[in-house]
Amino acid sequence: MDNKDKVIKAFKDSEEPLNATKVSEISGVEKKEVDKIMKDLKKDETIYSPKRCYWTVK
DSSP states (O other), X not given: OOHHXXXXXXXXXXXXXXXXXXXXXXXXXXXXXXXXXXXXXXXXXXXXXXXXXEEEEO
């Protein structure tokens, strides 16, 4: 499982929106890498923001 899959899994397993720090803690991927992955996921519209600075999968 690569880092992108770990980040997506963290979002899917969570019942509430997450910020990058929380995703990093859950997935075990360092925050800098999570930020890069989340940027790509935002572009692909895989994740969206229901409230400021928090994200969840569509």
